[in-house]
Amino acid sequence: MEMNLQPLAASCCVTGRPFAEGDRILSFLIQPTTLEVVRHDLLAEHGEGFAPEGAVVCRWSHVFKPRAREGDSERALKLTAENLFLALADPATEPTPENTRLIQFLALMLERKRLIKRRGPAPGGGRELVEHSRTKQLLEIPSGELTPEFFVAVQRQLSVLVGEPKAAPEKAPEPAPAPPSA
Numbered sequence: 001m002e003m004n005l006q007p008l009a010a011s012c013c014v015t016g017r018p019f020a021e022g023d024r025i026l027s028f029l030i031q032p033t034t035l036e037v038v039r040h041d042l043l044a045e046h047g048e049g050f051a052p053e054g055a056v057v058c059r060w061s062h063v064f065k066p067r068a069r070e071g072d073s074e075r076a077l078k079l080t081a082e083n084l085f086l087a088l089a090d091p092a093t094e095p096t097p098e099n100t101r102l103i104q105f106l107a108l109m110l111e112r113k114r115l116i117k118r119r120g121p122a123p124g125g126g127r128e129l130v131e132h133s134r135t136k137q138l139l140e141i142p143s144g145e146l147t148p149e150f151f152v153a154v155q156r157q158l159s160v161l162v163g164e165p166k167a168a169p170e171k172a173p174e175p176a177p178a179p180p181s182a
Helices: 081-089 097-112 148-162
Strands: 002-004 024-031 038-043 055-063 078-080 116-121 127-132 138-142
Touching: 055 081, 055 097, 078 081, 081 097, 081 138, 097 116, 097 138, 097 148
Parallel strands: none
Antiparallel strands: 002 078, 024 038, 024 055, 116 127, 127 138
């Protein structure tokens, strides 16, 4: 699953200060009233008072690393499910109900694709250990019951990120059979 979103900004959306290597950055995916998803990146010290217009779909924090200039620019615009999972499951990212749902759903999806492996319950309970296959990194993810309500909430979040599912084309009614000829 790929989502077309803006890449990481080069400067803080609150102060306009360019990011420097090692800065702690907060990234938000916001759905304003226009229904398109907008990404806001800001310095972590400005996160406390940040109140964007619209619904927060998810948020995460990370350390800024300048990107090399070469590379596929289209690839830089794609935020994959795996990248989103790693960003949300990072221990530095504070858990929110929105993030927790997405982490649980993305874990199911990535486990099916064999990109993560479950390693059992985490110490302390309420969480589960998973191993990212490529990096061998162990991550703790929230465990929870996957109810119909859970999937409805996740569907709403994903529809914001990837768009509404396409409706199945309506079938034309079948013509009535012709009367038998004599």
